[in-house]
Amino acid sequence: MAMMRYAEALNRALREEMARDQTVFVFGEDIASYGGVFKVTQGLAEAFGDRVRDTPISEQTLTAMAVTAAMTGTRPVLEIMYADFLPLSLDALVNQASIYNYIWNGQVTMPFVLRTQGGGGVGTGAQHAKSLDSMVAHIPGLRVLAPVTPADARALLKAAIRDPHPVVFLEHKLLYNTRGEVPDDDTLGEIGRARIARAGRDVSIFATSRMVLEAEKAAAELDAAGISAEVVDLRSLRPLDLDAITASVGRTHHAVVVNEDWRFCGYAAELSATIMEHAFDDLDAPVERVATLDMPIPYAETLEREVIPDAARIAAAARRALA
Amino acid sequence: MVLTRLLEERLGDLHKAGKTRGPIHRCDGQEAVGVGAAAVLTDADFITTTHRGHAVYIGKGLEPRRIVAEIFGRQTGYCGGRGGHMLLGDVEHGMLGGNAIVGASIPAAAGMALSIQLRREDRISVAVFGDGAAQTGICHETMNIAALWKLPVVFLLEHNEYGLTVHHSVQSSVPDLHLRAAGYGMPGEQIDGNDVIAVHQAVSRAAQRARRGDGPSLIEARTYRLEGFSTSDMGGYQTPEELAAWRRRDPIPQSREILAETLGATRVADVEAAAAREIEAAFETALADPMPAFVPHAPSVPYTARGEGA
Numbered sequence A: 001m002a003m004m005r006y007a008e009a010l011n012r013a014l015r016e017e018m019a020r021d022q023t024v025f026v027f028g029e030d031i032a033s034y035g036g037v038f039k040v041t042q043g044l045a046e047a048f049g050d051r052v053r054d055t056p057i058s059e060q061t062l063t064a065m066a067v068t069a070a071m072t073g074t075r076p077v078l079e080i081m082y083a084d085f086l087p088l089s090l091d092a093l094v095n096q097a098s099i100y101n102y103i104w105n106g107q108v109t110m111p112f113v114l115r116t117q118g119g120g121g122v123g124t125g126a127q128h129a130k131s132l133d134s135m136v137a138h139i140p141g142l143r144v145l146a147p148v149t150p151a152d153a154r155a156l157l158k159a160a161i162r163d164p165h166p167v168v169f170l171e172h173k174l175l176y177n178t179r180g181e182v183p184d185d186d187t188l189g190e191i192g193r194a195r196i197a198r199a200g201r202d203v204s205i206f207a208t209s210r211m212v213l214e215a216e217k218a219a220a221e222l223d224a225a226g227i228s229a230e231v232v233d234l235r236s237l238r239p240l241d242l243d244a245i246t247a248s249v250g251r252t253h254h255a256v257v258v259n260e261d262w263r264f265c266g267y268a269a270e271l272s273a274t275i276m277e278h279a280f281d282d283l284d285a286p287v288e289r290v291a292t293l294d295m296p297i298p299y300a301e302t303l304e305r306e307v308i309p310d311a312a313r314i315a316a317a318a319r320r321a322l323a
Numbered sequence B: 001m002v003l004t005r006l007l008e009e010r011l012g013d014l015h016k017a018g019k020t021r022g023p024i025h026r027c028d029g030q031e032a033v034g035v036g037a038a039a040v041l042t043d044a045d046f047i048t049t050t051h052r053g054h055a056v057y058i059g060k061g062l063e064p065r066r067i068v069a070e071i072f073g074r075q076t077g078y079c080g081g082r083g084g085h086m087l088l089g090d091v092e093h094g095m096l097g098g099n100a101i102v103g104a105s106i107p108a109a110a111g112m113a114l115s116i117q118l119r120r121e122d123r124i125s126v127a128v129f130g131d132g133a134a135q136t137g138i139c140h141e142t143m144n145i146a147a148l149w150k151l152p153v154v155f156l157l158e159h160n161e162y163g164l165t166v167h168h169s170v171q172s173s174v175p176d177l178h179l180r181a182a183g184y185g186m187p188g189e190q191i192d193g194n195d196v197i198a199v200h201q202a203v204s205r206a207a208q209r210a211r212r213g214d215g216p217s218l219i220e221a222r223t224y225r226l227e228g229f230s231t232s233d234m235g236g237y238q239t240p241e242e243l244a245a246w247r248r249r250d251p252i253p254q255s256r257e258i259l260a261e262t263l264g265a266t267r268v269a270d271v272e273a274a275a276a277r278e279i280e281a282a283f284e285t286a287l288a289d290p291m292p293a294f295v296p297h298a299p300s301v302p303y304t305a306r307g308e309g310a
């Protein structure tokens, strides 16, 4: 075990996978000599030469190129600087990456990882603070991962790189400096498995990415008031660990879903519908949904705080579910 | 070229008889581009094409019978009926796809070239795309990246005067698209796309350059589609004079004449007769082939499979 920052854990995963497999390469804007604007790829260019490339600012094309590079024998890891730029990658995801394994009848696999980071909280404004989780999780054929701990960041990125299907790997700008224990062994994460971040009896809080940390804070607050909340870190947005969800609802009979994407048609809406469809008989109350307000993300701190979910809103939702 | 033309004509007949499914984009009149280019390549080389890719499919060595089977959604088609006429792909021949998102065949070939470069392989890739596709953002982005990184790719612009119904003069700020190559620091040339030898020679030069590691080239092959945009095209935007002028430049009679001079008319007629028999047999067998059975796509399922993993 070693204590490290989330960004370091990702760096380690990339380094290990690039050393292990010559076909893994990393490309994106400002990622080579500068080491990435969030410093995730620091030092990789020195270690791996032309397998680490700075690119022109051409997200649409880079994503499309990653797709066909992946189907012809390499394992590209593309960094898209902000999740807000994912709409530029969308054609390559919706109309290319996600379709070929099926429509070419299994002739090709697509070991392609698109790393990006989203989320608000630091005043980056409406074009650099969004979480567009549902936009990518909507697409059949893609996998979407969103680890919150450094250990999962490393283990799931390694699993994503080795996976034969396209993976959108969602990081969060406020997670890069968080610290945690990371095992020394070659642990691979398991795609499609949730994690119980905190066990509880009265209400299940299903959360993703940084919202897991807010949910844990909410659970501590609720605990002080005598409410035992279970926090489930979904980790894998697609495929989703349905068994973990139904099992947790089976224990607590109350559910809160939390996600930093917009509320309307957002990822939380899918979670809510999933629980209704698969665990309705276990529910003692309607599912409570906590998500970002349906509006552009404002800049000023006082305004941004109103829009993005936090522990207080999660705790309030849990109380409503139990009321 | 003859195989392709016969395929297109037969598809046209079957469309009129209501026996096809979805639109079919015939390439009658522009066979020399796809066939001439593919002839330069080996199975190890990659090629990408558009929604109008039949000449590339045939040129790259795919069997007519399995192409027809795919077009008619049969189990025996190259993609088991999952792709259809626009999205056919065959890994074995490096024919990595028809692509019906206009412009998408361009970065697709460049991504393959990147993979080749990173693995230091002795292959190249070719992007076939239309004059309409040349106006997309990804076309410009790709040409910049490919020239910057000296990727082993050939950009083959199949200029048939129209993007759907819109003439190129209404789509492009310059009439001669090969001139754009200069802006990316790569060679560009314009050729007669109806002259299969000219296509072969230009693509050979560009392929050699790519294999040497000197990077991409842009070839603008001027041609024309004689049968409209697709089987659902209502027409009306091509003048009869224009059509007649291009019919006189049909690549097949032109090549037939040249070949007859060197090989003799009998030999050419024999080859054409064999092509006709092959297409006839391809349709006969493929149309009798079974339709595929539906199987869900496991990697698309949104929930983790029960009992999967630990």
Ligand SMILES: Cc1ncc(C[n+]2csc(CCOP(=O)(O)OP(=O)(O)O)c2C)c(N)n1
Residues within 6 Å of the ligand: B050, B051, B052, B100, B101, B102, B103, B129, B130, B131, B132, B133, B134, B160, B162, B163, B164, B229
């Ligand atoms: C991104 C996108 N926009 C529009 C279309 C609809 N469309 C299909 S083919 C076509 C014209 C393409 O023209 P060109 O690239 O010259 O190819 P051609 O049909 O002439 O072979 C259009 C507009 C599409 N399939 N994809």
Ligand SMILES: [Mg+2]
Residues within 6 Å of the ligand: B130, B131, B132, B158, B159, B160, B161, B162, B163, B164
């Ligand atoms: Mg055209």
